[in-house]
Amino acid sequence: MNAIEVQKISKSYKEKVVDEIEFTVERGSIFGLLGPNGAGKSTTVRIMSSLAKADEGDVYVEGLSIKEKAVRNQIGYVAQKTAVNLAFTARENLMLQGRLYGLKSGALRERVNYLLNQFDLEKSANKLAAKFSGGMQRKLDLAMGLIHGPSVLFLDEPTTGLDPEARASLWKQIIKLKNDSNLTVVLTTHYLEEADALADQLLIIDNGKAVVQGSPQQLKKQLQGEALEFQLANEEETVKAKAALTNMEVAKRSIVNGAVLHVSVHNASSQLSDILTVLETAGCSPRGIALSKPTLDDVYLLHTGKHYHEKEAIR
Numbered sequence: 533m534n535a536i537e538v539q540k541i542s543k544s545y546k547e548k549v550v551d552e553i554e555f556t557v558e559r560g561s562i563f564g565l566l567g568p569n570g571a572g573k574s575t576t577v578r579i580m581s582s583l584a585k586a587d588e589g590d591v592y593v594e595g596l597s598i599k600e601k602a603v604r605n606q607i608g609y610v611a612q613k614t615a616v617n618l619a620f621t622a623r624e625n626l627m628l629q630g631r632l633y634g635l636k637s638g639a640l641r642e643r644v645n646y647l648l649n650q651f652d653l654e655k656s657a658n659k660l661a662a663k664f665s666g667g668m669q670r671k672l673d674l675a676m677g678l679i680h681g682p683s684v685l686f687l688d689e690p691t692t693g694l695d696p697e698a699r700a701s702l703w704k705q706i707i708k709l710k711n712d713s714n715l716t717v718v719l720t721t722h723y724l725e726e727a728d729a730l731a732d733q734l735l736i737i738d739n740g741k742a743v744v745q746g747s748p749q750q751l752k753k754q755l756q757g758e759a760l761e762f763q764l765a766n767e768e769e770t771v772k773a774k775a776a777l778t779n780m781e782v783a784k785r786s787i788v789n790g791a792v793l794h795v796s797v798h799n800a801s802s803q804l805s806d807i808l809t810v811l812e813t814a815g816c817s818p819r820g821i822a823l824s825k826p827t828l829d830d831v832y833l834l835h836t837g838k839h840y841h842e843k844e845a846i847r
């Protein structure tokens with residue numbers, strides 16, 4: 533059963549930043565929007581959580597259009613920038629947030645206690661948030677996003693800026709929320725490992741457009757087998773090397789990436805010598821060869837023609 537249906541949403545500022553994006557999210561699953569900075573992820577989740585208006589298209593959350601006010605009770609949203617007030621304690625932050633949603637005394641206190649317990653913040657409940665580590669502040673942020681008991685939680689880059697330990701702990705927390713409360717989670721991330729670790733379904737976005745969707749496992753499986761990387765002298769020689777493979781079956785799965793020719797193969801050990809012979813005959817002897825199992829980086833490369841981190845570095 534779907535908790536969310538995104539119907540061809542588009543949005544322009546100076547230029548189009550979300551371009552006919554559509555997908556559905558199964559209830560009780562984690563859906564990841566993966567893309568480099570500026571790809572349009574935040575705008576997409578802002579539209580999905582009714583914080584920004586789409587120029588075209590619509591989004592349904594639990595059967596309600598996001599144009600309807602009632603949908604807001606179903607939605608929790610945790611922005612990139614923290615909503616935690618550092619001058620208050622964890623408990624005070626949660627109480628304030630609850631009052632904003634109209635929760636009253638007894639019910640509010642009960643909800644706050646429940647969330648402090650869920651997020652392992654009980655011992656620090658009366659400490660100033662300013663004294664919290666980055667990871668604890670982020671947990672408090674998530675707890676605040678859940679104060680009104682929404683069925684869908686949007687997380688915009690939840691672990692950006694956290695150290696690896698805090699990131700891993702937050703991942704566990706997000707998976708626990710999904711498992712324990714059947715919460716539907718939509719998160720944006722620009723970390724390939726995070727998308728791989730958390731998302732049941734993943735949509736890769738680039739320049740406002742949906743590039744490809746599937747589970748991380750399915751996406752990697754599409755690459756069938758392994759990836760060979762041939763290090764050549766320069767880009768010119770890589771282009772020549774790619775041209776040399778034209779008549780081989782692997783030609784359509786070979787990509788020029790600077791001085792590296794990237795080739796997806798079914799079975800590296802049986803195909804390597806044929807590829808090498810063709811390259812050497814064409815006068816493009818590789819200086820080095822690397823073999824790897826496909827990663828989401830390879831998925832991104834296959835669909836956009838660019839390495840993920842290369843694109844990241846450009847921005």
Ligand SMILES: Nc1ncnc2c1ncn2[C@@H]1O[C@H](COP(=O)(O)OP(=O)(O)OP(=O)(O)O)[C@@H](O)[C@H]1O
Binds near residue numbers: 549
């Ligand atoms: N309110 C706005 N006014 C004008 N331009 C905007 C606005 N919000 C976003 N943009 C532009 O839209 C594009 C997509 O931004 P968006 O924040 O959705 O991308 P993103 O993938 O979430 O990246 P990031 O991780 O950096 O937030 C960017 O070029 C951004 O500058």
